[in-house]
């Protein structure tokens with residue numbers, strides 16, 4: 001599926017095209033969210049007072065990938081850090097460079113916003129994602145602990 005790849009912020013009117021990608025991402029993680037949470041995330045992407053952002057990846061004008069990221073303070077730096085929270089490319093569009101292009105656009109957006117770091121998490125067994133990540137960033141060996149409250 002070679003084609004013209006474009007990455008740009010998702011418009012408020014693109015919810016319908018975004019929904020199946022978000023659902024696909026949640027299904028990938030065998031997760032489900034209350035509709036209210038999905039609605040909240042979507043509204044925050046388009047609220048200038050919120051530090052949450054969404055990029056769309058398009059091949060020949062079709063939305064086939066998404067990346068969501070946010071900025072937060074750090075005790076380790078003057079500037080904020082950028083956390084890439086979600087990355088998903090539709091199964092039929094994988095291997096066309098969309099994932100890489102989305103990450104690289106997050107780098108540009110973070111740099112333009114004055115952030116000093118972009119980072120993200122992945123599961124150690126996600127070999128497909130890690131094949132890409134190993135090419136675009138460094139794995140410093142951190143593992144995540146989590147306590148659900």
Ligand SMILES: CC(C)(COP(=O)(O)OP(=O)(O)OC[C@H]1O[C@@H](n2cnc3c(N)ncnc32)[C@H](O)[C@@H]1OP(=O)(O)O)[C@@H](O)C(=O)NCCC(=O)NCCS
Nearest residue numbers: 087088089094095096097098099100121122128129131132
């Ligand atoms: C991870 C994911 C976003 C990658 O998207 P993609 O559009 O297929 O990635 P790209 O086409 O940009 O691949 C980039 C590089 O990784 C390599 N790569 C990607 N998938 C690969 C695979 N299955 N095996 C080997 N290499 C692979 C490609 O060779 C490519 O290298 P290149 O840019 O030097 O040619 C996509 O597989 C996905 O959505 N997976 C399911 C959800 C997921 O895991 N999200 C990330 C959670 S942390």
